[in-house]
Amino acid sequence: MAPVIEATGLGKKYILRHSSRGRSDTLRDALTASARELGRRILHFSDRGSSSDPLCDEFWALKDVFLEIRQGDRFGLIGRNGAGKSTLLKILSRITLPSEGKVRIRGRVATLLEVGTGFHPELTGRENLFLNGAILGMRGAEIRKKFDSIVEFAEVERFLDTPVKRYSSGMYVRLAFAVAAHLEPEILLIDEVLAVGDAQFQKKCLGKMEDLGKEGRTILFVSHNLAAVESLCNRAVVLRGGTNGHVGTPREVIREYLEEMERDIDQPIAERRDRTGKGRIFIRDIRFEGARSGNVYEIGEDIRVRLTLVSRYDETVNARLAVSIRTAAGSPLIVCDSLQKGEIHEIPGGRDVSVTCRICAPSLNLGEYHVNVAVFHGNEAEDWLAHAARFSIASGSFQGFVNYLPFPILSAFEWKVEP
Amino acid sequence: MPNHGTTGACGLTNAQEREIVIGPAGAPDRYWRELWQYRELFAFLAWRDILVRYKQTVFGVAWSVIRPIMTMLAFTFIFGKLAHLPSEGVTYPILVYTAILPWQLFSSSLAESGNSIVSNANLISKVYFPRLIVLGGAVVVSMADFAISAGVLAFLMALYGFSPGLPILALPFFLLIGLLASVGGGLWFAALNVKYRDFRHVIPFLLQFGLYVSPVGFSSGIVPDRWRLIYSVNPMVGVIDGFRWAVLGANSPFYWPGFLLSMVLSSMIFISGLRYFRKTERVFADVI
Numbered sequence: 291m292a293p294v295i296e297a298t299g300l301g302k303k304y305i306l307r308h309s310s311r312g313r314s315d316t317l318r319d320a321l322t323a324s325a326r327e328l329g330r331r332i333l334h335f336s337d338r339g340s341s342s343d344p345l346c347d348e349f350w351a352l353k354d355v356f357l358e359i360r361q362g363d364r365f366g367l368i369g370r371n372g373a374g375k376s377t378l379l380k381i382l383s384r385i386t387l388p389s390e391g392k393v394r395i396r397g398r399v400a401t402l403l404e405v406g407t408g409f410h411p412e413l414t415g416r417e418n419l420f421l422n423g424a425i426l427g428m429r430g431a432e433i434r435k436k437f438d439s440i441v442e443f444a445e446v447e448r449f450l451d452t453p454v455k456r457y458s459s460g461m462y463v464r465l466a467f468a469v470a471a472h473l474e475p476e477i478l479l480i481d482e483v484l485a486v487g488d489a490q491f492q493k494k495c496l497g498k499m500e501d502l503g504k505e506g507r508t509i510l511f512v513s514h515n516l517a518a519v520e521s522l523c524n525r526a527v528v529l530r531g532g533t534n535g536h537v538g539t540p541r542e543v544i545r546e547y548l549e550e551m552e553r554d555i556d557q558p559i560a561e562r563r564d565r566t567g568k569g570r571i572f573i574r575d576i577r578f579e580g581a582r583s584g585n586v587y588e589i590g591e592d593i594r595v596r597l598t599l600v601s602r603y604d605e606t607v608n609a610r611l612a613v614s615i616r617t618a619a620g621s622p623l624i625v626c627d628s629l630q631k632g633e634i635h636e637i638p639g640g641r642d643v644s645v646t647c648r649i650c651a652p653s654l655n656l657g658e659y660h661v662n663v664a665v666f667h668g669n670e671a672e673d674w675l676a677h678a679a680r681f682s683i684a685s686g687s688f689q690g691f692v693n694y695l696p697f698p699i700l701s702a703f704e705w706k707v708e709p
Numbered sequence: 710m711p712n713h714g715t716t717g718a719c720g721l722t723n724a725q726e727r728e729i730v731i732g733p734a735g736a737p738d739r740y741w742r743e744l745w746q747y748r749e750l751f752a753f754l755a756w757r758d759i760l761v762r763y764k765q766t767v768f769g770v771a772w773s774v775i776r777p778i779m780t781m782l783a784f785t786f787i788f789g790k791l792a793h794l795p796s797e798g799v800t801y802p803i804l805v806y807t808a809i810l811p812w813q814l815f816s817s818s819l820a821e822s823g824n825s826i827v828s829n830a831n832l833i834s835k836v837y838f839p840r841l842i843v844l845g846g847a848v849v850v851s852m853a854d855f856a857i858s859a860g861v862l863a864f865l866m867a868l869y870g871f872s873p874g875l876p877i878l879a880l881p882f883f884l885l886i887g888l889l890a891s892v893g894g895g896l897w898f899a900a901l902n903v904k905y906r907d908f909r910h911v912i913p914f915l916l917q918f919g920l921y922v923s924p925v926g927f928s929s930g931i932v933p934d935r936w937r938l939i940y941s942v943n944p945m946v947g948v949i950d951g952f953r954w955a956v957l958g959a960n961s962p963f964y965w966p967g968f969l970l971s972m973v974l975s976s977m978i979f980i981s982g983l984r985y986f987r988k989t990e991r992v993f994a995d996v997i
Contacts, residue, residue, distance in 0.1 A: 304995070380994065381731070383836075383837055384731060384735075384736075384837035385833075385834065385835070385836065385837050385994045386991075386992075386994045386995055387731065387732075387733055387734070387735050387991050387992075388731065388732065388733055389733055390733060391732070392730055392731060392732040392733075393730070393731050394728065394729070394730050395728070395729050395730075395731070396727060396728045396729075397727060398727065401835075401836060401837070403835045403836075404835055407831070407832065407835045407836055408831070408832050408835075408836070410757060410761060412760075412761055412764045413757065413760060413761065413764070417757075417760060420753065421753055421754075421756075421757050424749060424750045424753035424754075425750065425753075425832065425836055425838075426836070429749055430749055430752075430753075453764075
């Protein structure tokens, strides 16, 4: 049987513009670059074909992607930040076009790249329900038919005629999900949307997706949540640096992915490509201060993460800094985000700056831990790396005892038998 | 996401006709067919734009009446009372109002459609649909406004005891020419706006300027004959003249060469705008 999605040699190129003055896309800049250049740019419009410009750099977000997805597949797509997952999804859903290669799609496609696409805050729940349904590809008659069921799923009956700007974030998300959950396309493309919402609701949605799969619909599921991929999908693939690995069972592919992550974490951070953000502030180095060689700490020691940042801004900018500690499999344990303390940090422009985060005597048990690091400016990420580096806690004791069980967090405790 | 009726069982029996191949050039052969398939989404987006326009406004729909009437009063006072410009034998307020109607349709549909892609950036980068329908939604809102303002004109004419003749039948034709010009300009600006946000500032400036160089507050009869053809390079001159002729009838003489020039120019703006838009819309999601 012919596959429902068949990608052959897909590639997507972006042009990165380096400019010392920030955004180069104002008319003034284009004008000063001579009127002729303006005409040329306006006529070409896209970034294609302007690679002769020395300020431009090509970047292939996807390259040589070959995939065959069969009808009824629940297909998991995993990969790290910047691996090209979102780009691939955008090509498959026709939001953007590939720069090379082609993809053949057979069947009605619905895309869920975010929750509540097209929701308008001024409109009521009822109005948004119809609007959102239409945007996701439902017909008017279909929405009317499913209306009651959607409202029930979302549990928002009482607020149907309230503008959604007065909704709590939970209600908003539930309504948006409910609409999405009632889509019945032949092919459903989903990007990480399950990352929001409370646990019970997530479960409800996963259940709904499982039902879709049983009905013979095809699902392409992009996620960081390896557990969800493993439980939901029957086939999976890793995307790495814009290229896909081989297709296999989720278990195999996840193992391959974790092994690869282990290898990459020891790469110098400046050379890593799996980062997201604008990159005007760049994390060039990461060190664990006060650790023994091999980034080893003792239980209860302060962990000091020292980052070397390079800012390409001309002036000092306010940045938000964040470090989080995770288990080797990626479960979050501790986050140290300057936002939590309402702090912002001044990062001088044009040179290297060192910043240190002291994590004060965390109660981490023996084991290996990974850290994610991020720098934000304004609301946007400048540089963000997951699994940026690792350290281990290899010795020491907690209140005189050593616990070899695989529980990462230690705590003082007390047992008491009631007389 | 072409909307086919069957949403139940989904075998691959009739999938052949729904097969689509996407390459670097998109799927160009499906362009117009797809536009038709997305007609329901078009209706929903237009409906949304109309709803949003009047939500949280105290006067709501009344704004569509207040704005043209205030403009009419101001222009009548300045051009009719202070400057004593000739009124072609019509009551001055009606002379002005017959021009405000097409001008307002032109300016609001140009401005709304010119900003439509950028103001729907979130949709553009998250869902696929033919980008033209967002623009169409914006134009529908302007048309709704126009319909209300036209009702005011009918009322004014009744008030002044003025009855139109046969030429009124030509009104839809002039309306169409005006729409060609404004949608054509809207297509250009919408596409340019995606990359160069400067055009957000260009549009209001252009429209403000245009209001004074177009014969809105006065009759184009006051332009010396030898300049009239050049004056008609502004496509709205022909449209406004046509409107006046259709509504006020024989009272306002019709200048054909100027109208033909306006018509040709409007069509050119529209065709070139549509081409440019189609050429650039495939990278909207990448640059927006």
